[in-house]
Amino acid sequence: MSDTIRFDLPQSDIPHQWYNIQADLPRPLPPVLHPGTHQPVGPDDLAPLFPMQLIMQEVSQDKYLDIPEEVREIYKLWRPTPLLRARRLEKALDTPAHIYYKYEGASPSGSHKLNTATAQAYYNKQEGIMGLTTETGAGQWGTALAQACSFFDMECIVYMVKISYQQKPYRRSMMQTFGASVTPSPSNTTNAGRAILERDPDSTGSLGIAISEAVEAAATSGGKYKYALGSVLNHVLMHQTVIGQECLKQMELAGEYPDVVVGPTGGGSNFAGIMLPFLERNLNAGKQVRFLAVEPAACPSLTRGKYVYDFGDTGGMTPLVKMYTLGHDFVPAPLHAGGLRYHGMASIICELWDQNLIEAQAVAQLETFEAALTFARAEGIVPAPEAAHGIAGAIHEANAAKEAGEKRVILFNLCGHGHFDMSAYDAYLAGELEDYEYPAAAIEAAMANIPVVG
Ligand SMILES: *Cc1c(COP(=O)(O)O)cnc(C)c1O
Numbered sequence: 001m002s003d004t005i006r007f008d009l010p011q012s013d014i015p016h017q018w019y020n021i022q023a024d025l026p027r028p029l030p031p032v033l034h035p036g037t038h039q040p041v042g043p044d045d046l047a048p049l050f051p052m053q054l055i056m057q058e059v060s061q062d063k064y065l066d067i068p069e070e071v072r073e074i075y076k077l078w079r080p081t082p083l084l085r086a087r088r089l090e091k092a093l094d095t096p097a098h099i100y101y102k103y104e105g106a107s108p109s110g111s112h113k114l115n116t117a118t119a120q121a122y123y124n125k126q127e128g129i130m131g132l133t134t135e136t137g138a139g140q141w142g143t144a145l146a147q148a149c150s151f152f153d154m155e156c157i158v159y160m161v162k163i164s165y166q167q168k169p170y171r172r173s174m175m176q177t178f179g180a181s182v183t184p185s186p187s188n189t190t191n192a193g194r195a196i197l198e199r200d201p202d203s204t205g206s207l208g209i210a211i212s213e214a215v216e217a218a219a220t221s222g223g224k225y226k227y228a229l230g231s232v233l234n235h236v237l238m239h240q241t242v243i244g245q246e247c248l249k250q251m252e253l254a255g256e257y258p259d260v261v262v263g264p265t266g267g268g269s270n271f272a273g274i275m276l277p278f279l280e281r282n283l284n285a286g287k288q289v290r291f292l293a294v295e296p297a298a299c300p301s302l303t304r305g306k307y308v309y310d311f312g313d314t315g316g317m318t319p320l321v322k323m324y325t326l327g328h329d330f331v332p333a334p335l336h337a338g339g340l341r342y343h344g345m346a347s348i349i350c351e352l353w354d355q356n357l358i359e360a361q362a363v364a365q366l367e368t369f370e371a372a373l374t375f376a377r378a379e380g381i382v383p384a385p386e387a388a389h390g391i392a393g394a395i396h397e398a399n400a401a402k403e404a405g406e407k408r409v410i411l412f413n414l415c416g417h418g419h420f421d422m423s424a425y426d427a428y429l430a431g432e433l434e435d436y437e438y439p440a441a442a443i444e445a446a447m448a449n450i451p452v453v454g
Contacts, residue, residue: 005087007250009080016067019241021276021348022234023063024283026355029234029347030322033309038453041319048219049227051127054120057235065238067119074118074151078107079242083250089378090398097401098256099394101414102247102274103381111384111416112270113144113230116239120228121148131155132228133217135185135210137164138339138386139171140416141230146180156180157225159187159213162205163334171420185210192216192315206331207342212315219317231267232312232321232346240273247411248277258289258411260397264389265293265302265360266339268346270415271390276348279357291358293349294393296368298333298436301326301345302353302360304443309453310344320451323350326438327446333436335365336424337385339416343446363392364435369428371395372418384416385424 022029031040043055050058057065067075086099104112124132131154136142142158149156158180165172165184172182185205186193192212196203203209211229218227229236244261251257261278263271271293281287295302305324312318314329325344332341345353352358363371372388374395375381383391394412401408418425427433 005085007083007253009246009249011076011080013246013249014072014075014079015242015245016072017064018067018238019245019277019280020060020063020065020238021279022061024280025351029351033320033453035311035316035318035320038320045319049215051123051129051226053123053126054235057238058233068122071119071122075242078114080246081106083247083254085254086379089375092374092378093395093398093402095398095402096406097398097408097410099398100251100254100258100409100411102243102411104243104270104413104415105381105384105387105417109140109144109147110419111140111144112240112243112273113141114147115242115273116230116236116269117144117148117228118151119239121145121152121154124226124228125152125154129154129226131157131225133157133214133225134228134230135159135161135207135214137161137207137210137341138337138384139164139168139175139420140339140384142175142180142182143171145228145230146175146178149180150178155225157217158182159185159210161185161207161210162203167423168420185213187213189213190216192317195315204334206314208314208328211313212317215313215317231269231342232344234348236269237272237276237346237348240269241276243270243273243413244275244277247274251411256409257287259409260290260292260411262292262294262390262393262397262410262412264340264386264415265295265345265349266386267342268349270413272346272348274411274413275358292393292397293353293358293360294389295360295362296335296337296340296389297362297364298335298438299326299341300362300438301343303362304438305345306447307350307354308450310450312344320453321347323347324353325450326443327450329449330446335436336421336427336433337368337389339384339386340389361393361396363389365433366435368392369433381414382418382425383414384418385421387415387418390415
């Protein structure tokens with residue numbers, strides 16, 4: 001048993017329910033506000049963008065929500081995902097720590113995103129929606145939604161951040177393989193895109209701009225299309241809790257319990273997915289696990305942002321959400337971890353951070369790629385640059401354990417593989433990558449445009 005390194009569950013152990021942290025939060029989430037009136041939004045305000053079932057999930061206070069059987073059937077294509085003990089990494093680091101990783105890159109789209117894409121496509125299909133609009137940065141979310149839409153025979157319209165569109169042509173091909181239409185953003189197909197291009201014809205885009213375009217495309221479609229978001233929202237984080245629920249069982253198979261659970265954070269969904277079921281045990285069963293969110297130093301929303309109401313997009317079309325934000329018109333450095341370049345953070349993660357229930361750490365780009373190579377050479381998987389932030393955090397923990405001379409059990413989320421990110425690896429291996437600190441003056445400038453909410 002002790003030399004087992006892979007802990008697999010039978011398909012009967014795919015969770016039957018999603019876990020909803022809202023039932024267990026010490027205080028309720030701050031309300032989401034209408035961008036015009038600054039009053040709390042109701043279900044009807046959100047109905048043009050989302051199907052009612054997802055709107056109800058967004059505000060549900062039920063502790064567990066049933067996973068529809070049709071969604072669970074599709075989960076069987078890749079779930080349960082494996083949990084591995086990284087013995088070769090432990091050896092490479094010469095650490096007494098035990099390091100485990102959950103491998104969400106085993107999904108057909110290559111990341112955890114398909115867990116929520118499948119659920120979102122299902123509920124939209126139930127409501128008779130023809131297709132979904134969305135944005136994608138690195139292309140992981142667009143790929144997942146393209147696949148999910150093809151499972152349910154729906155159209156998929158993707159606005160892809162222009163710099164990624166140029167850097168990652170094969171992500172685009174993959175989305176098109178599943179029938180999606182892909183437009184580089186900013187584009188001249190929407191008012192939001194045209195406004196940006198007028199000011200800055202050479203704009204390389206950002207997630208915030210692409211969100212504006214995708215939201216506008218759904219809102220002006222006369223009910224034909226709705227909009228899907230790959231992270232940040234409560235229902236998205238909830239769908240990802242299949243990850244942590246499986247981990248609870250797999251750690252039991254391994255005969256250990258984590259001391260610390262680590263994940264990279266862009267909008268917060270993969271980190272939430274792995275840690276929320278363990279937080280439930282902290283809150284209700286006396287466990288004392290630490291949780292570590294790892295973000296890029298170039299886009300440090302948790303560690304350097306402010307906890308205020310801000311727009312989710314650049315154009316100011318979305319409701320106002322209280323979150324740790326760098327400002328909705330923040331345009332991040334051309335960092336290779338495209339999935340971590342969002343200006344804000346999930347409300348749930350922000351509340352946990354504000355209440356000191358989680359820890360957060362920012363890591364620089366070069367250290368991240370160094371961690372990625374150390375991991376790849378030990379364990380044989382090339383991680384997505386986003387996922388490598390989590391690896392860097394896990395390595396910090398392993399080194400700290402070594403310094404303290406203690407056995408520490410570390411669990412991290414290997415949320416995606418990097419097979420479509422090899423141009424980033426090329427740049428790193430050629431010595432062409434650099435570290436970007438986010439300058440304090442830029443924070444102040446972006447903060448000046450945050451809406452004032454009374
Ligand atoms: C989208 C993505 C992220 C960032 O989003 P989260 O919601 O924070 O998980 C991180 N890693 C990968 C592989 C992704 O695809």
